[in-house]
Amino acid sequence: xxxxxxxxxxxxxxxxxxxxxxxxxxxxxxxxxxxxxxxxxxxxxxxxxxxxxxxxxxxxxxxxxxxxxxxxxxxxxxxxxxxxxxxxxxxxxxxxxxxxxxxxxxxxxxxxxxxxxxxxxxxxxxxxxxxxxxxxxxxxxxxxxxxxxxxxxxxxxxxxxxxxxxxxxxxxxxxxxxxxxxxxxxxxxxxxx
Amino acid sequence: xxxxxxxxxxxxxxxxxxxxxxxxxxxxxxxxxxxxxxxxxxxxxxxxxxxxxxxxxxxxxxxxxxxxxxxxxxxxxxxxxxxxxxxxxxxxxxxxxxxxxxxxxxxxxxxxxxxxxxxxxxxxxxxxxxxxxxxxxxxxxxxxxxxxxxxxxxxxxxxxxxxxxxxxxxxxxxxxxxxxxxxxxxxxxxxxx
DNA sequence: GTCTATATGCGGATAGAC
DNA sequence: GTCTATCCGCATATAGAC
Numbered sequence: 001x002x003x004x005x006x007x008x009x010x011x012x013x014x015x016x017x018x019x020x021x022x023x024x025x026x027x028x029x030x031x032x033x034x035x036x037x038x039x040x041x042x043x044x045x046x047x048x049x050x051x052x053x054x055x056x057x058x059x060x061x062x063x064x065x066x067x068x069x070x071x072x073x074x075x076x077x078x079x080x081x082x083x084x085x086x087x088x089x090x091x092x093x094x095x096x097x098x099x100x101x102x103x104x105x106x107x108x109x110x111x112x113x114x115x116x117x118x119x120x121x122x123x124x125x126x127x128x129x130x131x132x133x134x135x136x137x138x139x140x141x142x143x144x145x146x147x148x149x150x151x152x153x154x155x156x157x158x159x160x161x162x163x164x165x166x167x168x169x170x171x172x173x174x175x176x177x178x179x180x181x182x183x184x185x186x187x188x189x190x191x192x193x
Numbered sequence: 194x195x196x197x198x199x200x201x202x203x204x205x206x207x208x209x210x211x212x213x214x215x216x217x218x219x220x221x222x223x224x225x226x227x228x229x230x231x232x233x234x235x236x237x238x239x240x241x242x243x244x245x246x247x248x249x250x251x252x253x254x255x256x257x258x259x260x261x262x263x264x265x266x267x268x269x270x271x272x273x274x275x276x277x278x279x280x281x282x283x284x285x286x287x288x289x290x291x292x293x294x295x296x297x298x299x300x301x302x303x304x305x306x307x308x309x310x311x312x313x314x315x316x317x318x319x320x321x322x323x324x325x326x327x328x329x330x331x332x333x334x335x336x337x338x339x340x341x342x343x344x345x346x347x348x349x350x351x352x353x354x355x356x357x358x359x360x361x362x363x364x365x366x367x368x369x370x371x372x373x374x375x376x377x378x379x380x381x382x383x384x385x386x
Numbered sequence: 387g388t389c390t391a392t393a394t395g396c397g398g399a400t401a402g403a404c
Numbered sequence: 405g406t407c408t409a410t411c412c413g414c415a416t417a418t419a420g421a422c
Contacts, residue, residue, distance in 0.1 A: 003390090003422065031414065042417090043390080105351035139357060140364075141365065143366075144341065154344070154347060155343065196407070198405060199405085232406075235400085
Protein backbone atom coordinates (compact mmCIF):
# COMPACT_ATOMS: atom_id res chain seq x y z
CA UNK A 1 0.00 0.00 0.00
CA UNK A 2 1.81 3.06 -1.18
CA UNK A 3 -0.64 5.34 0.53
CA UNK A 4 -1.75 3.83 3.80
CA UNK A 5 -4.46 5.66 5.61
CA UNK A 6 -3.01 8.51 7.60
CA UNK A 7 -6.30 9.38 9.13
CA UNK A 8 -9.88 8.28 9.67
CA UNK A 9 -13.28 9.72 10.45
CA UNK A 10 -12.60 9.73 14.15
CA UNK A 11 -9.35 11.65 13.92
CA UNK A 12 -10.84 14.17 11.52
CA UNK A 13 -13.84 14.72 13.76
CA UNK A 14 -11.64 15.15 16.81
CA UNK A 15 -9.44 17.75 15.12
CA UNK A 16 -12.41 19.57 13.64
CA UNK A 17 -14.29 19.56 16.91
CA UNK A 18 -11.35 21.10 18.70
CA UNK A 19 -11.17 23.92 16.17
CA UNK A 20 -14.91 24.51 16.33
CA UNK A 21 -14.84 24.62 20.12
CA UNK A 22 -12.11 27.24 19.95
CA UNK A 23 -13.10 29.47 17.03
CA UNK A 24 -16.66 28.55 16.15
CA UNK A 25 -18.20 26.71 13.25
CA UNK A 26 -18.02 29.64 10.84
CA UNK A 27 -14.26 29.86 11.28
CA UNK A 28 -13.77 26.17 10.61
CA UNK A 29 -11.94 25.35 7.41
CA UNK A 30 -11.25 21.96 5.92
CA UNK A 31 -7.80 23.20 5.06
CA UNK A 32 -6.86 23.95 8.63
CA UNK A 33 -8.18 20.60 9.78
CA UNK A 34 -6.16 18.87 7.11
CA UNK A 35 -3.10 20.88 8.07
CA UNK A 36 -3.51 19.87 11.70
CA UNK A 37 -3.51 16.25 10.64
CA UNK A 38 -0.55 16.71 8.33
CA UNK A 39 -2.60 16.12 5.19
CA UNK A 40 -3.16 17.80 1.88
CA UNK A 41 -5.80 20.54 1.90
CA UNK A 42 -8.48 18.38 0.34
CA UNK A 43 -7.62 14.94 1.65
CA UNK A 44 -10.69 15.05 3.84
CA UNK A 45 -13.04 14.72 0.91
CA UNK A 46 -12.43 10.99 0.98
CA UNK A 47 -14.18 10.80 4.34
CA UNK A 48 -16.76 13.54 4.02
CA UNK A 49 -18.54 14.37 0.82
CA UNK A 50 -18.40 18.08 1.52
CA UNK A 51 -18.31 20.62 4.29
CA UNK A 52 -21.99 20.08 5.08
CA UNK A 53 -21.39 16.40 5.76
CA UNK A 54 -18.60 17.24 8.18
CA UNK A 55 -20.79 19.79 9.92
CA UNK A 56 -23.58 17.25 10.29
CA UNK A 57 -21.18 14.80 11.88
CA UNK A 58 -19.92 17.51 14.22
CA UNK A 59 -23.48 18.38 15.16
CA UNK A 60 -24.15 14.76 15.98
CA UNK A 61 -21.08 14.66 18.19
CA UNK A 62 -22.09 17.85 20.02
CA UNK A 63 -25.49 16.35 20.68
CA UNK A 64 -23.89 13.21 22.06
CA UNK A 65 -21.80 15.28 24.42
CA UNK A 66 -24.75 17.34 25.60
CA UNK A 67 -26.77 14.18 26.13
CA UNK A 68 -23.99 12.74 28.24
CA UNK A 69 -23.83 15.86 30.36
CA UNK A 70 -27.57 15.80 30.94
CA UNK A 71 -27.54 12.12 31.87
CA UNK A 72 -24.78 12.71 34.40
CA UNK A 73 -26.60 15.69 35.86
CA UNK A 74 -29.80 13.71 36.33
CA UNK A 75 -28.19 10.59 37.74
CA UNK A 76 -30.67 8.85 40.01
CA UNK A 77 -32.14 11.97 41.50
CA UNK A 78 -35.85 12.19 42.33
CA UNK A 79 -37.99 14.00 39.73
CA UNK A 80 -37.74 17.60 40.85
CA UNK A 81 -34.05 17.43 41.63
CA UNK A 82 -33.52 15.69 38.31
CA UNK A 83 -35.17 18.53 36.44
CA UNK A 84 -33.20 21.13 38.36
CA UNK A 85 -29.97 19.29 37.66
CA UNK A 86 -30.83 18.88 34.01
CA UNK A 87 -31.71 22.54 33.63
CA UNK A 88 -28.55 23.69 35.34
CA UNK A 89 -26.42 21.34 33.27
CA UNK A 90 -27.99 22.51 30.02
CA UNK A 91 -27.30 26.16 30.72
CA UNK A 92 -23.85 25.43 32.04
CA UNK A 93 -22.91 23.43 28.95
CA UNK A 94 -24.03 26.33 26.78
CA UNK A 95 -22.00 28.77 28.84
CA UNK A 96 -18.85 26.68 29.10
CA UNK A 97 -18.74 25.50 25.50
CA UNK A 98 -20.75 28.06 23.54
CA UNK A 99 -19.30 27.15 20.16
CA UNK A 100 -20.02 23.48 20.68
CA UNK A 101 -23.46 24.22 22.04
CA UNK A 102 -24.30 26.16 18.89
CA UNK A 103 -24.05 22.89 16.96
CA UNK A 104 -26.68 21.32 19.18
CA UNK A 105 -29.67 22.47 17.14
CA UNK A 106 -28.08 21.99 13.74
CA UNK A 107 -29.12 19.18 11.39
CA UNK A 108 -27.08 16.13 12.27
CA UNK A 109 -26.30 12.77 10.77
CA UNK A 110 -25.70 9.79 13.01
CA UNK A 111 -23.34 7.01 12.04
CA UNK A 112 -24.99 4.16 10.23
CA UNK A 113 -26.84 1.82 12.55
CA UNK A 114 -26.86 4.07 15.57
CA UNK A 115 -29.74 6.14 16.84
CA UNK A 116 -29.38 9.90 16.35
CA UNK A 117 -28.30 11.49 19.62
CA UNK A 118 -30.93 14.18 19.53
CA UNK A 119 -33.69 11.58 19.38
CA UNK A 120 -32.37 9.70 22.38
CA UNK A 121 -31.76 12.95 24.23
CA UNK A 122 -35.26 14.22 23.64
CA UNK A 123 -36.76 10.93 24.80
CA UNK A 124 -34.63 11.17 27.91
CA UNK A 125 -35.77 14.72 28.66
CA UNK A 126 -39.40 13.81 28.14
CA UNK A 127 -38.99 10.93 30.57
CA UNK A 128 -37.67 13.26 33.23
CA UNK A 129 -40.52 15.68 32.64
CA UNK A 130 -43.13 12.95 32.76
CA UNK A 131 -41.80 11.89 36.15
CA UNK A 132 -42.84 15.28 37.41
CA UNK A 133 -45.75 16.21 35.21
CA UNK A 134 -47.41 12.90 34.43
CA UNK A 135 -48.14 11.74 30.93
CA UNK A 136 -50.96 14.17 30.21
CA UNK A 137 -49.10 17.44 29.87
CA UNK A 138 -45.64 16.09 29.30
CA UNK A 139 -45.21 17.02 25.62
CA UNK A 140 -46.18 20.66 26.11
CA UNK A 141 -44.37 21.00 29.41
CA UNK A 142 -41.18 19.48 28.04
CA UNK A 143 -41.11 21.77 25.02
CA UNK A 144 -41.86 24.80 27.16
CA UNK A 145 -39.04 23.91 29.54
CA UNK A 146 -36.61 23.32 26.73
CA UNK A 147 -37.60 26.57 25.07
CA UNK A 148 -37.05 28.48 28.29
CA UNK A 149 -33.65 26.93 28.89
CA UNK A 150 -32.55 27.42 25.33
CA UNK A 151 -33.74 31.00 25.32
CA UNK A 152 -31.80 31.74 28.48
CA UNK A 153 -28.62 30.46 26.87
CA UNK A 154 -29.27 32.50 23.74
CA UNK A 155 -29.87 35.72 25.64
CA UNK A 156 -26.86 35.17 27.82
CA UNK A 157 -24.61 34.32 24.88
CA UNK A 158 -25.81 37.35 22.97
CA UNK A 159 -24.91 39.53 25.91
CA UNK A 160 -28.22 41.35 25.78
CA UNK A 161 -28.91 40.90 29.48
CA UNK A 162 -26.45 43.60 30.41
CA UNK A 163 -26.27 44.11 34.14
CA UNK A 164 -29.21 41.76 34.62
CA UNK A 165 -28.02 38.66 36.45
CA UNK A 166 -28.95 35.57 34.42
CA UNK A 167 -29.14 33.34 37.49
CA UNK A 168 -32.08 35.06 39.12
CA UNK A 169 -34.13 34.91 35.94
CA UNK A 170 -33.14 31.29 35.50
CA UNK A 171 -34.33 30.46 39.00
CA UNK A 172 -37.48 32.47 38.51
CA UNK A 173 -38.51 30.70 35.33
CA UNK A 174 -37.51 27.25 36.50
CA UNK A 175 -39.36 27.64 39.80
CA UNK A 176 -42.40 28.86 37.93
CA UNK A 177 -42.32 25.82 35.67
CA UNK A 178 -41.82 23.37 38.54
CA UNK A 179 -44.56 24.94 40.64
CA UNK A 180 -47.01 24.32 37.82
CA UNK A 181 -46.51 20.56 37.99
CA UNK A 182 -49.50 18.54 39.20
CA UNK A 183 -49.00 18.06 42.98
CA UNK A 184 -50.40 14.53 42.87
CA UNK A 185 -47.60 13.32 40.68
CA UNK A 186 -45.12 15.51 42.40
CA UNK A 187 -44.89 13.07 45.32
CA UNK A 188 -43.48 9.74 44.07
CA UNK A 189 -39.78 10.27 43.64
CA UNK A 190 -39.04 7.84 40.81
CA UNK A 191 -40.94 5.81 38.27
CA UNK A 192 -40.28 2.33 39.53
CA UNK A 193 -43.63 0.79 38.77
CA UNK B 194 -16.35 65.70 -10.06
CA UNK B 195 -15.24 62.75 -12.07
CA UNK B 196 -16.96 60.33 -9.69
CA UNK B 197 -20.21 61.67 -8.20
CA UNK B 198 -21.97 59.73 -5.46
CA UNK B 199 -24.06 56.95 -6.93
CA UNK B 200 -25.34 55.64 -3.60
CA UNK B 201 -25.64 56.27 0.13
CA UNK B 202 -25.97 54.39 3.41
CA UNK B 203 -29.72 54.09 3.11
CA UNK B 204 -29.67 52.56 -0.35
CA UNK B 205 -26.94 50.14 0.62
CA UNK B 206 -28.79 49.04 3.74
CA UNK B 207 -32.02 48.56 1.79
CA UNK B 208 -30.34 46.41 -0.84
CA UNK B 209 -28.42 44.42 1.75
CA UNK B 210 -31.47 43.90 3.92
CA UNK B 211 -33.43 42.52 1.01
CA UNK B 212 -30.70 40.02 0.24
CA UNK B 213 -30.41 39.01 3.87
CA UNK B 214 -34.16 38.53 4.18
CA UNK B 215 -34.06 36.26 1.15
CA UNK B 216 -30.86 34.25 1.55
CA UNK B 217 -29.68 34.84 5.08
CA UNK B 218 -26.79 36.76 6.53
CA UNK B 219 -24.19 34.13 5.76
CA UNK B 220 -25.01 34.29 2.05
CA UNK B 221 -24.69 38.06 1.97
CA UNK B 222 -21.74 39.36 0.01
CA UNK B 223 -20.58 42.93 -0.39
CA UNK B 224 -19.99 42.14 -4.03
CA UNK B 225 -23.58 41.17 -4.72
CA UNK B 226 -24.87 44.25 -2.92
CA UNK B 227 -22.54 46.44 -4.95
CA UNK B 228 -23.63 44.72 -8.15
CA UNK B 229 -27.28 45.32 -7.30
CA UNK B 230 -26.51 49.01 -6.95
CA UNK B 231 -24.43 49.10 -10.13
CA UNK B 232 -21.19 49.74 -8.29
CA UNK B 233 -17.69 48.36 -8.26
CA UNK B 234 -17.18 45.44 -5.88
CA UNK B 235 -15.53 47.54 -3.22
CA UNK B 236 -17.37 50.84 -3.50
CA UNK B 237 -19.25 50.07 -0.27
CA UNK B 238 -16.15 50.49 1.84
CA UNK B 239 -16.70 54.26 1.68
CA UNK B 240 -19.83 53.82 3.76
CA UNK B 241 -18.97 50.83 5.92
CA UNK B 242 -15.54 50.10 7.30
CA UNK B 243 -15.93 46.40 6.73
CA UNK B 244 -18.47 43.63 6.56
CA UNK B 245 -18.92 43.63 10.32
CA UNK B 246 -19.95 47.30 10.25
CA UNK B 247 -22.56 46.56 7.63
CA UNK B 248 -23.85 43.61 9.64
CA UNK B 249 -24.13 45.77 12.74
CA UNK B 250 -26.18 48.33 10.84
CA UNK B 251 -28.39 45.56 9.48
CA UNK B 252 -28.85 44.21 13.00
CA UNK B 253 -29.92 47.63 14.20
CA UNK B 254 -32.46 47.84 11.40
CA UNK B 255 -33.87 44.39 12.20
CA UNK B 256 -34.27 45.42 15.82
CA UNK B 257 -36.10 48.55 14.77
CA UNK B 258 -38.49 46.48 12.70
CA UNK B 259 -39.12 43.99 15.49
CA UNK B 260 -39.71 46.83 17.93
CA UNK B 261 -42.27 48.34 15.58
CA UNK B 262 -44.08 45.03 15.28
CA UNK B 263 -44.22 44.62 19.05
CA UNK B 264 -45.52 48.15 19.55
CA UNK B 265 -48.28 47.58 17.02
CA UNK B 266 -49.22 44.28 18.63
CA UNK B 267 -49.48 45.83 22.08
CA UNK B 268 -51.38 48.93 21.03
CA UNK B 269 -53.52 50.13 23.91
CA UNK B 270 -54.50 46.70 25.14
CA UNK B 271 -54.84 46.00 28.87
CA UNK B 272 -51.85 44.28 30.51
CA UNK B 273 -52.64 40.61 29.95
CA UNK B 274 -53.87 41.10 26.40
CA UNK B 275 -50.82 43.25 25.72
CA UNK B 276 -48.49 40.48 26.83
CA UNK B 277 -50.37 37.89 24.78
CA UNK B 278 -50.25 40.13 21.73
CA UNK B 279 -46.57 40.86 22.24
CA UNK B 280 -45.73 37.20 22.64
CA UNK B 281 -47.70 36.21 19.55
CA UNK B 282 -46.12 39.00 17.50
CA UNK B 283 -42.61 38.03 18.58
CA UNK B 284 -43.03 34.42 17.53
CA UNK B 285 -44.82 35.37 14.35
CA UNK B 286 -42.08 37.79 13.33
CA UNK B 287 -39.51 35.06 13.86
CA UNK B 288 -41.55 32.62 11.78
CA UNK B 289 -42.39 35.02 8.95
CA UNK B 290 -38.97 36.60 8.57
CA UNK B 291 -36.55 34.08 10.02
CA UNK B 292 -33.48 35.51 8.32
CA UNK B 293 -34.25 39.00 9.56
CA UNK B 294 -35.11 37.73 13.01
CA UNK B 295 -31.73 36.04 13.26
CA UNK B 296 -30.15 39.51 13.22
CA UNK B 297 -32.18 40.52 16.24
CA UNK B 298 -29.73 39.30 18.84
CA UNK B 299 -26.58 40.29 16.97
CA UNK B 300 -24.41 43.16 18.08
CA UNK B 301 -25.79 46.32 16.55
CA UNK B 302 -24.70 49.88 16.01
CA UNK B 303 -27.25 52.67 16.03
CA UNK B 304 -26.79 55.78 13.94
CA UNK B 305 -25.06 58.59 15.75
CA UNK B 306 -27.39 60.47 18.08
CA UNK B 307 -30.18 57.94 18.13
CA UNK B 308 -30.90 55.46 20.86
CA UNK B 309 -30.12 51.82 20.00
CA UNK B 310 -33.33 50.02 19.07
CA UNK B 311 -32.70 47.08 21.35
CA UNK B 312 -32.47 49.38 24.36
CA UNK B 313 -35.77 51.06 23.61
CA UNK B 314 -37.37 47.72 22.81
CA UNK B 315 -36.24 46.15 26.05
CA UNK B 316 -37.53 49.12 28.04
CA UNK B 317 -40.85 48.76 26.25
CA UNK B 318 -41.12 45.05 27.04
CA UNK B 319 -40.27 45.62 30.67
CA UNK B 320 -42.99 48.26 30.87
CA UNK B 321 -45.54 45.78 29.57
CA UNK B 322 -44.38 43.15 32.03
CA UNK B 323 -44.47 45.55 34.95
CA UNK B 324 -48.09 46.37 34.13
CA UNK B 325 -48.88 42.75 34.88
CA UNK B 326 -46.27 41.77 37.43
CA UNK B 327 -45.63 44.95 39.36
CA UNK B 328 -42.19 46.42 39.85
CA UNK B 329 -40.91 43.81 42.27
CA UNK B 330 -40.46 40.81 40.01
CA UNK B 331 -40.44 42.58 36.68
CA UNK B 332 -36.77 42.13 35.77
CA UNK B 333 -36.78 38.37 36.34
CA UNK B 334 -40.22 37.85 34.86
CA UNK B 335 -39.40 39.84 31.75
CA UNK B 336 -36.20 37.94 31.08
CA UNK B 337 -37.92 34.62 31.70
CA UNK B 338 -40.70 35.51 29.27
CA UNK B 339 -38.28 36.70 26.64
CA UNK B 340 -36.18 33.57 27.05
CA UNK B 341 -39.23 31.36 26.63
CA UNK B 342 -40.39 33.19 23.52
CA UNK B 343 -36.94 33.21 21.99
CA UNK B 344 -36.44 29.57 22.76
CA UNK B 345 -39.72 28.68 21.10
CA UNK B 346 -38.64 30.45 17.93
CA UNK B 347 -35.25 28.74 18.01
CA UNK B 348 -36.73 25.27 18.44
CA UNK B 349 -39.30 25.87 15.76
CA UNK B 350 -36.75 27.29 13.33
CA UNK B 351 -34.40 24.39 13.96
CA UNK B 352 -37.19 21.97 13.14
CA UNK B 353 -36.46 19.86 16.18
CA UNK B 354 -40.07 19.79 17.33
CA UNK B 355 -41.01 17.27 14.69
CA UNK B 356 -44.66 16.36 14.85
CA UNK B 357 -45.04 18.31 18.06
CA UNK B 358 -47.28 21.30 17.45
CA UNK B 359 -45.51 24.50 18.52
CA UNK B 360 -48.75 26.30 19.27
CA UNK B 361 -49.84 24.11 22.14
CA UNK B 362 -46.47 24.43 23.85
CA UNK B 363 -46.51 28.16 23.25
CA UNK B 364 -49.93 28.45 24.89
CA UNK B 365 -48.86 26.19 27.71
CA UNK B 366 -45.78 28.21 28.59
CA UNK B 367 -47.41 31.57 28.13
CA UNK B 368 -50.40 30.61 30.26
CA UNK B 369 -48.08 29.31 32.92
CA UNK B 370 -46.16 32.59 32.96
CA UNK B 371 -49.31 34.73 33.05
CA UNK B 372 -50.90 32.66 35.79
CA UNK B 373 -47.91 33.34 38.00
CA UNK B 374 -48.50 37.08 37.97
CA UNK B 375 -49.53 38.60 41.31
CA UNK B 376 -53.37 38.67 41.29
CA UNK B 377 -53.48 42.00 43.08
CA UNK B 378 -51.72 43.75 40.24
CA UNK B 379 -53.49 41.64 37.71
CA UNK B 380 -56.66 43.71 38.09
CA UNK B 381 -55.93 47.31 37.09
CA UNK B 382 -55.77 47.34 33.33
CA UNK B 383 -53.23 50.12 32.80
CA UNK B 384 -50.74 52.09 34.80
CA UNK B 385 -52.39 55.46 34.90
CA UNK B 386 -51.24 56.49 38.36
C1' DG C 387 -8.57 3.71 -3.28
C1' DT C 388 -5.94 7.10 -0.92
C1' DC C 389 -3.22 10.90 -1.40
C1' DT C 390 -1.02 14.95 -4.12
C1' DA C 391 -1.13 18.58 -7.46
C1' DT C 392 -3.53 21.84 -9.67
C1' DA C 393 -7.22 24.83 -11.73
C1' DT C 394 -11.38 27.55 -11.15
C1' DG C 395 -14.63 30.53 -8.75
C1' DC C 396 -16.17 33.31 -4.91
C1' DG C 397 -15.72 36.63 -1.13
C1' DG C 398 -13.21 40.08 1.83
C1' DA C 399 -9.91 43.58 1.93
C1' DT C 400 -6.27 47.12 0.50
C1' DA C 401 -3.55 50.37 -2.66
C1' DG C 402 -3.50 53.78 -5.81
C1' DA C 403 -5.35 56.20 -10.03
C1' DC C 404 -8.86 59.56 -11.50
C1' DG D 405 -16.41 58.85 -4.15
C1' DT D 406 -15.67 55.59 -7.56
C1' DC D 407 -12.74 52.98 -10.29
C1' DT D 408 -9.07 49.23 -11.66
C1' DA D 409 -5.85 46.06 -10.06
C1' DT D 410 -4.35 42.88 -6.83
C1' DC D 411 -3.68 39.78 -2.69
C1' DC D 412 -5.39 36.43 0.36
C1' DG D 413 -8.16 32.50 2.06
C1' DC D 414 -11.52 28.95 1.25
C1' DA D 415 -14.45 25.33 -1.35
C1' DT D 416 -15.11 22.60 -5.35
C1' DA D 417 -13.56 19.50 -8.75
C1' DT D 418 -10.50 16.73 -11.69
C1' DA D 419 -6.24 14.42 -13.20
C1' DG D 420 -2.69 11.60 -12.00
C1' DA D 421 1.02 9.38 -8.80
C1' DC D 422 1.56 5.32 -6.11
